[in-house]
Amino acid sequence: MCQFTTILENLEETGGLVVELAGDPGTGKTRMLTRFADEARRQGYQVLRTGCTTVTQNHPFRALAQLLHTNPADYSDTQSDELVTLLRDLAAAPSHDVPDSPPHTPGGSRCLMLHRVRHLLQGRAKTGLVLLIDDLQWADPGTLEVVDYLLSWPVTAPLLLVAAHRPRQSALRLQDALGHAVGLGTARRIDLPPLTLAESAHLTGLPANGPDLLALHQESRGNPLYLRALAESAQQPVDAVFDAQGLPPGWFSSRLLAELAQLTPDETSIISAAAMLGDRFALEDLTEVAAMDPDRACRASARLSERDLFRPAGPGLQLTFRHPLMRQVVFADLDHCWRRTARGHVVAMRSRAGTPAVELAPLLEEVPPASGDEDRHVLAQAAVEIMATDPDTACRWIRIALRAVPEGGEYSAERVELLTALARAQGLADAPQGALEVSDEMLALVPAEPRAPRVRMVVYTALLDCSLGRHGRADELLGAELRRVGDPDTDEEAALAASLTVARELVACVSGTLPDAEQLRAAVRWARRGGDRADELGALSLLAARQVTLGQSAQAEAAVDACAGAADSLIDAELAAHPEYLGVLGWAECMLGRPAEAESHLQRGVRLAERSHETHLLPTLLNQLATVRYQSGRFVEAREAAASAQRVAPRTGSSHAVRLAATLEAVAAAQTTHDVRAARRAAELSEALMPVPLGPLSRDGHWHVSAALWLADAVRDCVHPAQWSTTAIAAFGGPQLPRVPASLRPLACELLAEAAARAGRPDPTWADRAEAVARPSSPAHRAHALAARAHVLTGPDAARQAADRYQEAARLFASAGMTGQQARTLLLAAPRLAEAGHPLRALALLERADELAEWCGSLALRKRIVQQRLRLPKARPQQRPPVSPPDAVAGASRVPTPTPTPTVASPASGAGRAVAAARVPVTPLTPLTDRERQVAVIAGTGKRTREIAEQLRLSPRTIDVHLTRIYRKLGINSRAALVHFMAETG
Numbered sequence: 003m004c005q006f007t008t009i010l011e012n013l014e015e016t017g018g019l020v021v022e023l024a025g026d027p028g029t030g031k032t033r034m035l036t037r038f039a040d041e042a043r044r045q046g047y048q049v050l051r052t053g054c055t056t057v058t059q060n061h062p063f064r065a066l067a068q069l070l071h072t073n074p075a076d077y078s079d080t081q082s083d084e085l086v087t088l089l090r091d092l093a094a095a096p097s098h099d100v101p102d103s104p105p106h107t108p109g110g111s112r113c114l115m116l117h118r119v120r121h122l123l124q125g126r127a128k129t130g131l132v133l134l135i136d137d138l139q140w141a142d143p144g145t146l147e148v149v150d151y152l153l154s155w156p157v158t159a160p161l162l163l164v165a166a167h168r169p170r171q172s173a174l175r176l177q178d179a180l181g182h183a184v185g186l187g188t189a190r191r192i193d194l195p196p197l198t199l200a201e202s203a204h205l206t207g208l209p210a211n212g213p214d215l216l217a218l219h220q221e222s223r224g225n226p227l228y229l230r231a232l233a234e235s236a237q238q239p240v241d242a243v244f245d246a247q248g249l250p251p252g253w254f255s256s257r258l259l260a261e262l263a264q265l266t267p268d269e270t271s272i273i274s275a276a277a278m279l280g281d282r283f284a285l286e287d288l289t290e291v292a293a294m295d296p297d298r299a300c301r302a303s304a305r306l307s308e309r310d311l312f313r314p315a316g317p318g319l320q321l322t323f324r325h326p327l328m329r330q331v332v333f334a335d336l337d338h339c340w341r342r343t344a345r346g347h348v349v350a351m352r353s354r355a356g357t358p359a360v361e362l363a364p365l366l367e368e369v370p371p372a373s374g375d376e377d378r379h380v381l382a383q384a385a386v387e388i389m390a391t392d393p394d395t396a397c398r399w400i401r402i403a404l405r406a407v408p409e410g411g412e413y414s415a416e417r418v419e420l421l422t423a424l425a426r427a428q429g430l431a432d433a434p435q436g437a438l439e440v441s442d443e444m445l446a447l448v449p450a451e452p453r454a455p456r457v458r459m460v461v462y463t464a465l466l467d468c469s470l471g472r473h474g475r476a477d478e479l480l481g482a483e484l485r486r487v488g489d490p491d492t493d494e495e496a497a498l499a500a501s502l503t504v505a506r507e508l509v510a511c512v513s514g515t516l517p518d519a520e521q522l523r524a525a526v527r528w529a530r531r532g533g534d535r536a537d538e539l540g541a542l543s544l545l546a547a548r549q550v551t552l553g554q555s556a557q558a559e560a561a562v563d564a565c566a567g568a569a570d571s572l573i574d575a576e577l578a579a580h581p582e583y584l585g586v587l588g589w590a591e592c593m594l595g596r597p598a599e600a601e602s603h604l605q606r607g608v609r610l611a612e613r614s615h616e617t618h619l620l621p622t623l624l625n626q627l628a629t630v631r632y633q634s635g636r637f638v639e640a641r642e643a644a645a646s647a648q649r650v651a652p653r654t655g656s657s658h659a660v661r662l663a664a665t666l667e668a669v670a671a672a673q674t675t676h677d678v679r680a681a682r683r684a685a686e687l688s689e690a691l692m693p694v695p696l697g698p699l700s701r702d703g704h705w706h707v708s709a710a711l712w713l714a715d716a717v718r719d720c721v722h723p724a725q726w727s728t729t730a731i732a733a734f735g736g737p738q739l740p741r742v743p744a745s746l747r748p749l750a751c752e753l754l755a756e757a758a759a760r761a762g763r764p765d766p767t768w769a770d771r772a773e774a775v776a777r778p779s780s781p782a783h784r785a786h787a788l789a790a791r792a793h794v795l796t797g798p799d800a801a802r803q804a805a806d807r808y809q810e811a812a813r814l815f816a817s818a819g820m821t822g823q824q825a826r827t828l829l830l831a832a833p834r835l836a837e838a839g840h841p842l843r844a845l846a847l848l849e850r851a852d853e854l855a856e857w858c859g860s861l862a863l864r865k866r867i868v869q870q871r872l873r874l875p876k877a878r879p880q881q882r883p884p885v886s887p888p889d890a891v892a893g894a895s896r897v898p899t900p901t902p903t904p905t906v907a908s909p910a911s912g913a914g915r916a917v918a919a920a921r922v923p924v925t926p927l928t929p930l931t932d933r934e935r936q937v938a939v940i941a942g943t944g945k946r947t948r949e950i951a952e953q954l955r956l957s958p959r960t961i962d963v964h965l966t967r968i969y970r971k972l973g974i975n976s977r978a979a980l981v982h983f984m985a986e987t988g
Contacts, residue, residue, distance in 0.1 A: 005192055006038050009162065010045050013130065018157035018188075020149070022180045023166040025194030027310070027324070028227025031166040034194065035134050038164055042132040047162075053136035054145070056264045063092065063144035069133055088118055092144065116151040123152075127161035138167035138176070146176055153183040170310040196224025206233045221326075227254070228325055250327050258331045262311075268294065268302040273311060277332040278344040280365065282315045282322050291347050333368065345369040349377070359384035363399050371406045378403040382420060389427050389615055396427040418455060422462070426615045457483060457498045461505045465582070469618035471658075473513035480506040490528060497532025500525045504540040508582065516551060517544045536580050539568045543586040550593045553744020555777040562590050563960075566599060570963050574610060581611040585623050592626065593745040595782030595818050597634040598931055598967055604630060621651040621659035628666045632673075635822030635858040641670035673822075673860045714753055723757035730754065737767075747775040748786035755790040764794040781932075785814035789827055792834070802838035805831045809847070817932050822863075825854035829867055832874075841875045848874075927987070929971045937964040941977065942984025 009021065025031045032053075039049045052069040092115050123131070135141070138149070152163060169177060183189035202219040203210035205226060218236065222229035231254040265273065275291035276283050289299040303321070306312045315322035323329045333341075349362055353376075363384035371377035381403040385396040404420050407413050442463070460483045467476035480502055490496040503525040507517035522541045529538035546561035565587050569577075577584065584607030591600035604627040611619045624647035631640035647663035714730065734750065735741035742750045751772035758765040772790035776783035792807035808831030815824040828851035836844035848871050855863040927935050940950045947965070951958045965977070974980055 005190070006164075007041055009190065010042060010047065010132075013047075013160045013162055018124070018127070018152070018159060018161040019163075020153055020156070020180075020183060020189040021162065021164045022184065022189055022191045023164060023194070024169050024191060025166075026170065026225065027168060028225045029194040029196075030226050031194060032136055035136055035164065035166055039132070039134060042162075047130040047132045047160075049132045049134065051134040051136075054138060054140040054142075056140050059140055059142050061142055063142065063148075065135065065141045065145040066148055069135065088115060088122065091115055092119070113151075116148065117155070119148055120152060120155055120157060123161060124157040124159045127157060127159035130160045131162070133161070133163045134166075135164070136166045138165045139172040146173065150175070150179045153179050153189060156188045168310060170313075171308065197222075197226060197229065198224070202229055205229060208233075223325070225325070228327055230254075231327055250330060254327070255331045255334070258328055259335060262332070266302070266305075268298050269306055272299055272302040273306060273332055274336055274340070275344065276312070276321070276323065277329050277336060278341070278348050278365075281326060281329070282320045284320050287348075287351065290351055291344055293347075341369050349380070358387070360387050367399060367402055370402050378406050378416070378420075382423060385423055385427065389423075390612070393427045397424060400424040400427060415455065418459065422459065425462070425466070426617075453487065453498055454494070457487070457501060461501055464505055464509060466618055468509045468512055473509055476509045477506060477513075480509065490531075493532050495532075496528040497534045497537070500528035500532060500534055500537040500541065503528070504537050504544065504583075507544050508540070508586070511544060511547065511586070517548050519545065519548060522548070535568070535572055536576050536583065539565060539572065539577075540580060540583040540586070542568060543583050543590065547586055547590045547593075550590045550745045551743040553747075553775070555745075555779065558590070558594060558745070559779065562587070562594055562596070566591070566603070566963070567957070567959060569603060569606075571959065574606075574613075577606075578610055578614045581607040581614070581616055581623065582619050583607075584610070585619065585626060588623075588626055588630065592630050592633065593743060595745075595780050595820075596931075597630050597819050598934070598971070600630045601627065601634065602967060617650060621647050621663060624650070625659065625662050625666060628663075628670070632666070632670060632822070634819055635825070635854070635860075637670050637673040637822065638859040641667055641674060644670055673858075673862050675861055723760040724763075727754055727757040727761065730757075744775065748772045748783045748790075751775070752786040752790040752793070755793040759793045759796065764796050766794045769794050781814040781818040782820060785811040785818065785820075785823070785827070788814070789830075792830070798837060801834045805835040805838055805840075808834065816928065819929070819931050821854055821928070822858050822860065825851045825858060825860070825863055828854070829863070829870060832870060836874050844874055845871070927972075930968060934964050934968050934971070937961060938968050938972075938980065938984060941965065941968075942981055944981055 006021070009016075009019065013019065023031055023034060035051065039051060042049050050069050052065055054065045058064040058068075092112070135145075135149075138146075141149075149163070149165060165180075167176070180189060180191070184191050197205065197219070199215070199219055200210055202208075202222070202224070203215055206215060206218065206229065208215040208218070214236075218229060218232050222232050231250045234251045234254075262270070262273070271292045271294060272288050275288045278291055279287055285300060285303055286296075288294075288303060289296050292299060294302075303312065307321070310324055311328070312321045313324055314320075323332075336344075345365060345368075348365060352362055359380045362380050366377050366381055371381075381399045385399040385403075388399075389396040400420055400423050404417065404424070407417050407420065460479055464476040464479045467473075467479065484499065484502045484506065487495060487499050487502065490499045503521055507522055507525070511517050522545045525541040526538055526545075529535070529541060542561065542565045546558060546565050549558035549561055569584060569587055584603045588600040588604035588607065591597075591603065604623055607623045608620065608627060611617075611623055624643050628640045628643035628647060631637075631643060644663055644667035647659070648667055651659040651663045714726070730750075731737060731739075731754070733741070739747055739750050751768045755765065755768035755772065758768065769787070769790040772787040776787040778784065788807045788811040792804040792811065795801075795804040795807070808827050812824045812827040812831065815821075815827060828847045832844040832847040832851070835841075835847060848867050852864060852867045855867060927938060930938060936954060937950060940953060945953075947958050947961050950956075951961045954961070965980075968980065969975055972980070972983060974983055
């Protein structure tokens with residue numbers, strides 16, 4: 003607008019000038035002309051304005067006559083008006099003269115008449131005249147001829163001609179003349195660029211930094227017309243045809259349809275075919291869908307491109323609409339019967355070309371199938387493919403397919419299959435209640451025979467009920483179906499009975515009741531009889547979990563070994579439908595103090611659950627994975643798993659899973675930062691998750707108790723010891739801890755022993771109980787018992803004994819792969835060793851603890867180590883360089899081996915020997931368990947798997963499993979690399 007104002011102010015001096023106002027449809031050219039007219043009148047100029055249309059293109063000088071307020075239809079021989087006579091003569095004159103010929107050249111009669119028009123306009127512009135012509139691309143040839151002449155022979159009077167046009171639709175001759183005049187300085191060009199984001203915010207009234215505005219701005223491409231239409235349609239109810247938004251508003255559709263009304267029948271057929279084909283289309287596709295001769299289709303397509311209705315779509319010969327809104331308007335205006343016929347052509351054509359189902363489904367959504375089997379199959383397949391990334395769209399497509407399923411019993415299986423997919427999609431779309439309602443609908447539809455589909459639906463619905471906390475309903479559902487199956491007579495019935503029994507005992511386990519051993523043994527027999535190895539693994543895993551909970555250590559160790567071997571022998575396809583079995587196995591392994599094995603199986607379970615869209619299982623699996631990683635001292639990775647659980651837990655509707663994920667994330671965050679507020683929040687969340695003191699564990703089960711204990715272990719340094727002890731003893735059923743699984747009682751006793759010592763009331767009873775319940779075969783159990791005894795050994799006289807027990811506990815924690823516990827126990831040992839008169843050895847322990855804490859990524863632990871180092875006696879050897887800055891430690895990726903410790907004292911000196919004696923070895927093999935170290939050492943000599951198995955009296959399959967874990971922990975990928983690694987490490 004500033005440019006136009008400046009031009010008007012200088013018009014008296016510059017004389018005649020043409021201003022080209024260029025812009026695409028909808029960019030605001032007409033609105034800008036109105037502002038120009040107001041400004042010109044404000045400055046005292048006479049303003050004349052007109053607009054061209056497709057109707058006036060065949061009427062000579064119609065636009066010019068309208069501009070000068072003269073109606074060419076009133077021409078008569080008797081009229082004496084000079085302009086009328088001139089226009090009549092021009093319309094009748096031959097058109098072969100060259101327009102830019104000088105007016106007095108021979109044969110220049112037409113040019114002479116154009117010169118008279120110029121002279122007439124100059125006379126009328128003596129006091130200032132502004133002529134505004136809109137949509138010049140549709141002007142008749144005569145008007146364009148006059149404009150061309152004025153560009154070549156400008157008037158000297160203050161005459162301003164403003165010509166607004168669409169460059170894409172303007173004749174090449176006009177574009178060339180305007181460009182040439184701009185180059186000579188006799189014309190100025192004003193382009194209307196796309197709106198900025200701030201301008202879009204002003205036009206729509208939306209916040210400039212809001213996501214809604216950004217989406218509208220990008221979709222409109224900065225075009226004011228499309229922006230307004232999109233903004234209005236976004237506020238309307240969503241139309242069934244267009245999923246992103248409702249149809250464009252009526253005023254917008256009317257405007258575009260008026261433009262389309264001028265098309266020929268062939269052009270209308272081609273643009274209709276284009277609307278059926280979607281956003282992009284090729285000429286040969288248009289020809290087939292429109293059922294038109296290729297030459298006619300080519301000509302019609304070319305004319306549509308000239309009208310700027312079609313535009314090139316990137317490289318190649320594909321085309322697209324001027325804007326997606328135009329396609330919506332054209333599509334909505336199509337005859338419904340023609341739509342259905344054309345949709346059949348398009349689907350058949352694209353299916354022959356191998357188009358994926360995901361690309362065909364949107365077309366079937368726009369024109370829903372009436373009954374076609376192939377169309378329903380395409381929608382169902384597309385929904386499965388897109389379910390993980392866009393579950394809402396998957397739900398919509400499945401519902402369209404369901405509406406197209408014919409009535410009748412022969413289609414019940416297809417309807418059940420679609421309902422199953424719909425339930426899973428709703429679970430992914432954060433609608434677990436909807437998924438359950440769909441499952442109930444499925445059960446009402448599934449007939450009793452054949453039995454297998456119904457049993458699968460019952461198991462799925464029961465586990466969904468269980469994830470929503472409806473344990474009683476799940477048990478009733480499974481029990482009723484088991485009674486319907488009865489005592490299995492055939493192998494198929496045995497497999498179904500096994501599946502139902504395992505699911506029922508799993509629900510019991512989750513609800514807090516120990517699974518029934520006899521039922522599980524029967525399930526193992528049935529599964530073996532039916533050849534279902536996955537359900538056999540499920541039954542064995544639940545038996546192992548039961549034995550672990552009851553403290554039957556020998557049986558539990560053997561059962562977990564057997565389950566691990568069975569799980570590792572199954573391929574993913576066999577376990578795809580049951581990731582929860584890997585979760586049960588991982589939980590049992592975690593309870594036995596086998597974090598590496600537990601992590602391997604839990605990671606596999608997460609991967610299978612994600613792949614099979616079993617969203618309701620993910621929170622539990624991810625929470626378990628976070629716990630195992632925390633137990634292993636890998637706090638950064640634990641935090642990542644907990645954060646993933648937080649993202650998916652709300653979809654399941656399980657409030658406990660949500661709280662547990664938030665607590666685990668807070669606990670890991672407290673370790674990986676040294677923020678006191680983070681630690682305090684972690685402690686508060688952990689205390690809130692303690693089990694209800696009274697009543698059975700029917701709500702949260704043994705996993706809840708286990709999680710509460712592990713969380714208490716994680717925040718033991720942040721809680722008020724006396725208050726926590728009182729709460730814990732009540733929550734766990736009293737001093738005998740009957741509600742705590744036997745495999746976790748050493749940990750519980752150690753926690754209570756430390757809390758009592760920190761409260762100033764050491765209680766040897768907890769150390770006695772820890773030693774009584776610890777399994778000799780479990781390094782973790784023995785470590786907790788030793789730490790519990792060290793906690794209650796107070797006073798200077800007992801300092802050395804406490805330090806020795808802490809150091810032995812640290813060694814056992816290292817053997818169990820619990821690096822975080824190892825570092826913390828060394829931290830506890832250091833001040834007791836210094837109290838016993840060995841400050842140098844205490845310093846060595848702190849150095850070791852710092853190395854391990856750095857490997858774990860624990861800034862909180864490293865901060866405590868620094869503080870403890872400062873409390874040691876001042877006479878000490880040169881210290882290790884300061885710990886890395888918090889940001890560097892938190893952001894750095896961990897390597898599997900700790901940084902080598904600098905030499906603290908000469909090994910030959912007495913101090914050096916004392917330090918060396920106190921050190922717990924930290925080597926490149928530290929991340930491995932004892933068994934994995936044995937396998938690695940033997941494999942490093944070059945022996946084959948069978949030879950290693952014979953030497954260690956294990957199966958070759960078990961050796962392969964150990965080698966896989968060794969490769970992952972050491973960051974290598976082959977047997978040759980392991981041999982080289984072991985040779986380098988000695």
